[in-house]
Amino acid sequence: MGPAFWSNTIWYILLGLVTIIVLFIVFIKTPNRKHVLSLYLTVCGITFFAFEMITLMCLKAYIYFPKIFTNQHNDSVVGNLFSQTSVSASAILITVFNVKFHWQLIIVLIYGGIEELFILMGIYKQNWYRTWMTSILLLILFRIAKIVSTILSKHLKRTWRYIFIFFGLCTLHFHLVTWASKAVGVRSFNENLCPDNDCSIAVIAATYHLLLGISTMILYFMNIKWNWKAAGIFILYIAHFIAEKYQVLSSADCWFFILTSISIWGMYLNIYILDRLYPKPL
DSSP: OOIIIIIIIIHHHHHHHHHHHHHHHHHOSEEEEHHHHHHHHHHHHHHHHIIIIIIIIIIIOOOEEESSSHHHHHHHHHHHHHHHHHHHHHHHHHHHTOOOOHHHHHHHHHHHHHHHHHHHHSSEEEEOOOOHHHHHHHHHHHHHHHHHHHHHOOOHHHHHHHHHHHHHHHHIIIIIIIIHHTTSSSEEEOSSSSSSHHHHHHHHHHHHHHHHHHHHHHHHHSOHHHHHHHHHHHHHHHHHHHHHHTSSSEOOTOOHHHHHHHHHHHHHHHHHHHHSSSSOOO
């Protein structure tokens, strides 16, 4: 392990270990683990897809330096994953145990201290963003987690269930397939759509996930015969081919069919898993 590991990476790993410990405590102490898991997947998806992709990649609010990847874009994204999974775990802890407001403030102060410490160590940099914004946004996130938990605890309406499953897909599929395939270098996104390369990647990746997720959810949840579902999946293959032809997406040599199959069938599998995890609709 080189000096970058001990100066940068180790601190993100420690943050990840704290996250695992917090989640372990929550899962051990609560009897309804399905509720906690569905809540965590949804809250993680909300923090990343609805907030972090915009502030991190398009608005350039801050930059992470965990020194895990040589590519700064990938390195900043993986640093953000440590951050957003951590704050989401804290939001779940607060929600499940109904933590009082003054303890919420203490948790917010701890995160503020960690953020300032990371800045001093040079492993995280703020551009226009400031730590006091984190404090406000964390309190908002804690409230969102409470609202999501309340809705999940009741008999879900179909619309809410579909929305929560979609954000769950952001946690599972976007991280494990869409971003992972880019990080290992077998898939790339057009960097020229927007003036800023990172923003272009984020916009295309988010749009791609949105379209693929909604399309696959429609195919999965529609009460139609398998031959019609197969036709819909075939159209998704064609859509990927067109995206490659116009260089919106690009796959490494000989990887197109493999990546497309992983993307489509992986999305379908994740929907299947989440469909059994989340409460059934009214």
